Amino acid sequence: MENMTRKKSNVSRRSFIQGLAVGGAGLATVNLVGAQTLAAPTPEEKPAELKIGMIGIGGQGRTLMMNCTKIPGIRIVAACDLWPRKKDWAGKALKKFKHNANTYVDYRELLEKEKGLDAVLIATPDFLHEPMTTAALEAGIHVYCEKEMSNTLEGCRKMVASQRKTGKLLQIGHQRRSNPRYLLADKIINKDKYLGRVTHINGQWNRCKPPFETWPKGTEIDQKVLEEFGYVNMEQFRNWRWFRKYGGGLMADLGSHQIDIFSWFLRANPKSVIASGGVDYYDDKREFPDNVMSIYEYDTPQGVSRAFYQVLSTTSFDSYREKFMGTNGTLILSEDPKVGFMFKEPDAPRLAWEEEAEQVDTMGAKAIELKIGQSRQSKDQKTESMGGDAAKKKPHQWHLENFFNAIRDPEKVKLTCPPEVAYETAVSVLKVEKALETNSKVTFSPDEFKV
């Protein structure tokens, strides 16, 4: 994003969210983050304790675990990782946070021995999501399972079926669905309609990854154990995301987060996709493209919209963001809280709260900055706060809290990403492979999204 300077103009000191309140729209995120989605217990309230097991403690499992240590009422009592290195690390790290957890290498043993678990969090390679989720649900345990739901649609369907059969909760880890910034953006686009009609979306994730991951000498998992859990060898175990047997490629790994948002904000699933990509740079054994560019078409309630999406593993510049382009304005958004700007078209209707909103000069234009979780002191109002701690929370914490609070109070708190929602995203994402293989436009029928 060129010229991403954030020079404040003198227009006003008030934040965008405060501006929304001035416009009579109400403190949007307070409502949006209220009872329906998060209903987080106040610090004075003592939330009922939930006993949690962790399965898979690599990069993402570690993130979920650290987030959990910040959530009141969560006690991690068990942690499992097939790689003893990670399992031992988890046990030690949890001790430091006063969670004395039993550790396991075999998730089946964890499920068998840990009686009284309320939930497990699963952050293993995608191909294991279905068997692990099904086993946990059938053991009577609620599940938070990472995205992509599975690397096959058959796996996704089995997960939906297991959830329906057992009646336990299943949250899928598309965490933007619980993020107050995304909930506010949805309100701006779909309720307040500040952007007019959204005709185009531009999304990207540029992340330069080093060539294959390795492992310290002497830490190899026994070949028999690897095979028992479905891996060909240590190299594939460490680099599962690049192999079809275990993962879904860059579009599932990174793209699924954002393609999920496209459908959510457009209130429509795609009707077609074209894509181009290949293993063009890395000279190793990877099976999935190292770069993909795609165009989705949607029939939205307002008419046709197109979304361009790119995911590159060869460059990191400009990282990850989504740009929603409407006839009255454009909203640039990212999970990175530094990126949230709304640009108005010059002839767009004046917004009632516009002059009150804080504006910044960025990308060669004036933008209204999207801010959440900022507490401000002003003369006329003592404290302006969007939930106060919103800015401090990491993106995954909201989604975990939505899950935990839904377990505690299922009547009041509904999951923001139940399996049916994640299934639709998996259909949108996994079909790109067909477009890449056939080098042609692939269409979706509405029935494909039903499960």
Ligand SMILES: NC(=O)c1ccc[n+]([C@@H]2O[C@H](COP(=O)([O-])OP(=O)(O)OC[C@H]3O[C@@H](n4cnc5c(N)ncnc54)[C@H](O)[C@@H]3O)[C@@H](O)[C@H]2O)c1
């Ligand atoms: N929501 C997000 O923002 C986000 C971010 C990154 C990854 N993810 C998802 O999280 C999952 C894990 O990704 P990652 O980046 O942490 O990968 P990773 O390779 O860093 O971690 C995977 C972990 O699972 C362990 N594992 C593998 N097989 C196992 C088994 N049979 N039993 C127990 N443990 C096993 C591995 O030893 C490793 O520690 C993937 O589904 C990925 O798509 C989500």
